[in-house]
Amino acid sequence: MHPQLDQSRHCFAFEQDFIGTWRCIPLCVRRKLDLAGIKLKLSHWLAMSHEQRQRLVDWGDSPEHLAQMRDHLRVCTAAMADGMVKDLPPAVKEPWQRPAQLPDQLLDAARLRGINLTSQAWMRLRELDRFALCKLVRPGHDHHNLDAAFSEVLG
Template sequence: MSHFFAFEAEFTASLRCIPMIVRYKLDLCGVKLKLLHWHQLSQEQRQWLVVTPCDTPEAQADYRQQLRDWVTHTHGTPPSDIEIRQPYPWDITTELPETVQQQLTNVPHHSLTVEKWSALTPLQRFALVKLSQPGHENRNFWPALQEFGLA
């Protein structure tokens, strides 16, 4: 099973950008990792961040500490913390997040309904939330909808 989405294919082989699976884990454990920090990590460290589970409070604490240690070692200071807002927007399955709704106004032919939203995996919903954020380059929103069978 791949840890990556097809819309990320241009950079996942080299891991030159932070893939969605890692961004998802960063949000779960409350760490803001800058691209500069990511580039300072070794290929092995990046791969570890991709494949290491982050699905329990204990795993999240371990993931967070390991990442903070690595960044502090290579950068001199730890990465910033981000607020962990629960429930996460992607965990709410009874309505589409506002940013996703707003982004959908720019997509003429989609089939994303609340029912289909709730059927997506948490990682797929996370990706759509992230790809719909204001100020984010939203060019992968449409490819993500296509990949998830929603366009």
């Protein structure tokens, strides 16, 4: 765990293949989008300039910052081919927002990999770390980064 790292803009080592080029939406931005209640498509992301994408990575995650980001994204995507970003219900009481409750699906994935994920370890993680693990373990998701995520987040 690295509490000294700013989770609003932290990119994981397992995301290294696209950090800087921003050809994919990093998890720190995806977390902010979920918190803000915004559905940003990959096509929106790729239609933005490198500087615009970097700005979203660097954007803060306070409630005020998230409201500003939501407004900013509505404006900058309004004229895009896919249209303006869509509103979603902001993330509230998601598994990654509940440090006191280790999700069964994540526990099963850890056990399958021989990882002893305890409730105490789950509680010590930053919200971004919990977000990453929960996103990567979802059914139907490409799990190729999950082993690296477990190693980085719990290591």
